[in-house]
Amino acid sequence: MSTYKFFEQVNHNFDLAAPYTRFEKGVLEQIKVCNQVYSITFPIRRDDGTVEVIKGWRAEHSHHKLPTKGGIRYSHLVNEDETKALAALMTYKCAIVDVPFGGAKGGISISPSKYSVTELERITRRYTYELIKKNFIGPAVDVPAPDYGTGAREMAWILDTYRQFSNDLNAEACVTGKPIQQAGVRGRTEATGMGVYLGVREACNDTEDMKALGLKPGLEGKTYIVQGFGNVGYHSAKFMSEHGAILIGVAERDGSVYSEKGIDPDTLLQWMKEKGSILGFPGTVSSKEKYKILEEQCDILIPAALENQINEKNASKIKAKIIAEAANGPTTRDAHDTLKKRGALIIPDVYLNAGGVVVSYFEWLKNLQHVRFGRIEKRFEENSMKNMIDAMEKISKTSFSDQERLNLAQGAGEFELVMSGLEDTMITAYLEINELRKKHTVDLRTASYINSINKVGTIYEQMGIFP
Numbered sequence: 001m002s003t004y005k006f007f008e009q010v011n012h013n014f015d016l017a018a019p020y021t022r023f024e025k026g027v028l029e030q031i032k033v034c035n036q037v038y039s040i041t042f043p044i045r046r047d048d049g050t051v052e053v054i055k056g057w058r059a060e061h062s063h064h065k066l067p068t069k070g071g072i073r074y075s076h077l078v079n080e081d082e083t084k085a086l087a088a089l090m091t092y093k094c095a096i097v098d099v100p101f102g103g104a105k106g107g108i109s110i111s112p113s114k115y116s117v118t119e120l121e122r123i124t125r126r127y128t129y130e131l132i133k134k135n136f137i138g139p140a141v142d143v144p145a146p147d148y149g150t151g152a153r154e155m156a157w158i159l160d161t162y163r164q165f166s167n168d169l170n171a172e173a174c175v176t177g178k179p180i181q182q183a184g185v186r187g188r189t190e191a192t193g194m195g196v197y198l199g200v201r202e203a204c205n206d207t208e209d210m211k212a213l214g215l216k217p218g219l220e221g222k223t224y225i226v227q228g229f230g231n232v233g234y235h236s237a238k239f240m241s242e243h244g245a246i247l248i249g250v251a252e253r254d255g256s257v258y259s260e261k262g263i264d265p266d267t268l269l270q271w272m273k274e275k276g277s278i279l280g281f282p283g284t285v286s287s288k289e290k291y292k293i294l295e296e297q298c299d300i301l302i303p304a305a306l307e308n309q310i311n312e313k314n315a316s317k318i319k320a321k322i323i324a325e326a327a328n329g330p331t332t333r334d335a336h337d338t339l340k341k342r343g344a345l346i347i348p349d350v351y352l353n354a355g356g357v358v359v360s361y362f363e364w365l366k367n368l369q370h371v372r373f374g375r376i377e378k379r380f381e382e383n384s385m386k387n388m389i390d391a392m393e394k395i396s397k398t399s400f401s402d403q404e405r406l407n408l409a410q411g412a413g414e415f416e417l418v419m420s421g422l423e424d425t426m427i428t429a430y431l432e433i434n435e436l437r438k439k440h441t442v443d444l445r446t447a448s449y450i451n452s453i454n455k456v457g458t459i460y461e462q463m464g465i466f467p
């Protein structure tokens with residue numbers, strides 16, 4: 001395990017990038033520090049009648065833009081340092097993808113599997129109440145979202161609790177990642193995985209980089225291994241495989257499965273849901289050893305579980321040419337150096353898993369607008385396109401098939417608009433960091449931090465520092 005704490009590692013990455021920016025020491029220090037941390041303990045009654053004290057945190061790293069934004073994590077490993085590190089990553093991430101939020105993160109130190117659904121609901125509602133009391137939640141203040149161990153269900157509980165204390169017309173924007181029926185946005189569940197696929201695709205389209213790695217440009221035919229088959233891991237795999245990459249291995253909490261011939265992500269997910277484990281999946285070799293598989297030969301390794309998974313113990317044994325950091329902080333600083341020395345391309349977390357917050361931003365906008373994306377213009381667009389097709393048919397004296405008409409005259413619905421906004425954001429951000437990488441001859445991680453320091457620092461220079 002790394003000897004550095006997670007927040008130290010994030011700050012180390014910041015320090016590597018800072019000399020490439022124009023900001024004075026004080027401004028850099030202000031960007032780096034965590035502005036506010038709320039440490040919470042509260043009791044809940046368990047189903048068996050006993051009382052248990054629960055420990056949680058909410059960290060708001062930077063208030064240069066409001067609201068602050070960041071997920072809520074449920075894991076027995078959650079601690080204050082981790083929450084601060086993840087909040088800082090959110091600040092840098094939002095800046096890289098031009099999402100106008102400061103960074104925040106929340107966490108509760110519990111293993112969700114050890115609690116019943118009703119207990120989890122009590123914990124979530126009480127945590128939300130504590131955040132409300134201290135003004136650590138609100139559409140204009142701080143907006144949580146799902147992270148490791150939480151999902152749409154928890155976000156719905158948070159919204160419902162918030163509503164009981166607020167008659168704010170915009171209350172729905174107090175949390176994102178909600179179910180569609182509770183003012184969520186289509187595409188949020190798959191957003192982070194879709195963003196991972198888009199970022200990897202951009203990296204694989206760089207002919208020079210692929211040549212240096214001895215790989216052909218493009219995603220088609222590239223083999224990959226995923227660690228963690230939860231929300232981010234599964235969706236990354238789904239979109240990677242749909243676009244021609246071949247999933248050859250998956251690691252989960254209780255072991256791993258491997259097949260040279262390829263694994264279908266949807267069938268594996270179905271198996272995992274039915275059996276409660278990926279092990280024994282037909283056509284694969286199963287092992288109870290969950291870390292060895294990260295060292296298998298493959299083109300792309302996607303860590304999508306937790307931090308510090310690629311560390312000084314296994315970094316030198318990892319053979320993947322591309323490390324696509326879907327999880328937050330999966331590579332320790334020493335491991336990063338080892339991989340880099342070997343010539344691996346590391347697509348950093350702070351850019352690669354930003355798809356979630358991008359679509360959370362869209363959800364927040366939807367909630368403030370009180371209207372579904374595409375609702376007003378979809379039919380109008382379709383009718384205009386139909387009129388255009390009719391005119392083209394008349395002029396050319398040929399006619400389109402029903403399928404062609406359908407394809408051409410399709411107005412964009414919410415899902416299509418969200419995905420299009422996400423794709424544009426991931427491409428633009430990659431171009432920006434790739435340009436900085438080349439300009440300063442640094443790696444993608446340092447380039448990403450340079451980009452965010454430039455954006456956040458400019459705002460701090462212009463405002464927010466009292467004379």
Ligand code: NAD
Nearest residue numbers: 147148149192228230231232251252253305327328353356
């Ligand atoms: P999740 O809870 O849905 O899934 C995580 C999966 O990892 C689980 O299936 C768990 O069993 C597995 N896992 C845990 N320890 C493991 C180990 N040692 N080896 C293999 N598998 C292991 O969580 P998630 O939302 O997919 O988050 C995963 C990572 O992505 C986290 O680092 C999170 O911060 C990051 N992330 C998530 C989002 C999001 O929108 N959910 C956005 C950005 C970043």
